[in-house]
Amino acid sequence: MDNCIFCKIANGLIPSATVYEDEDFRIILDMNQKIRGHMLILPKQHYADLYELPPQLAAKAMLLAQKAAKACQKTMDIDGLNLLQNNGEAAGQSVMHFHLHVLPRKKGDDPKFPAWDEESISSEEMKELADKLSQQLS
Numbered sequence: 260m261d262n263c264i265f266c267k268i269a270n271g272l273i274p275s276a277t278v279y280e281d282e283d284f285r286i287i288l289d290m291n292q293k294i295r296g297h298m299l300i301l302p303k304q305h306y307a308d309l310y311e312l313p314p315q316l317a318a319k320a321m322l323l324a325q326k327a328a329k330a331c332q333k334t335m336d337i338d339g340l341n342l343l344q345n346n347g348e349a350a351g352q353s354v355m356h357f358h359l360h361v362l363p364r365k366k367g368d369d370p371k372f373p374a375w376d377e378e379s380i381s382s383e384e385m386k387e388l389a390d391k392l393s394q395q396l397s
């Protein structure tokens with residue numbers, strides 16, 4: 260993808276604060292540090308989102324997230340950690356190249372992030388929804 264910023268960063272065509280690199284992925288510091296240590300895990304090949312990402316790379320992204328989380332735990336005084344992965348504009352995705360956010364957390368840091376109001380849903384609707392999803396998953 261010629262005009263994709265994350266293709267360029269992941270493949271070293273644009274410099275970045277790289278913390279890890281292998282044949283499939285690069286892990287960089289996000290240029291807008293939502294919190295100190297905020298990282299992005301980027302595949303080197305262009306996949307727009309989780310739906311496009313091949314399963315073996317999806318599995319590897321999670322393994323790298325675990326490594327990155329452990330590195331945070333060892334090097335920073337953190338109390339928690341979030342993984343965040345947005346798909347589609349409605350979900351807040353702004354760069355249409357798959358990326359997984361790694362967000363170290365401190366007690367008392369911005370409690371609004373991430374925060375959603377709960378949706379009210381009846382137990383019947385819950386059962387119907389679980390059945391529908393379960394048919395697709397099995």
Ligand code: 5GP
Pocket residue numbers: 264268275287288289290291299344345351352353354355
């Ligand atoms: P999204 O909202 O799509 O899940 O997150 C995109 C993230 O990419 C944002 O947190 C944004 O700060 C980060 N980002 C966008 N462009 C660049 C860039 O050129 N370099 C780096 N390091 N991060 C970027």
Ligand code: ZN
Pocket residue numbers: 260263264265266267304305306355356
């Ligand atoms: Zn790309």
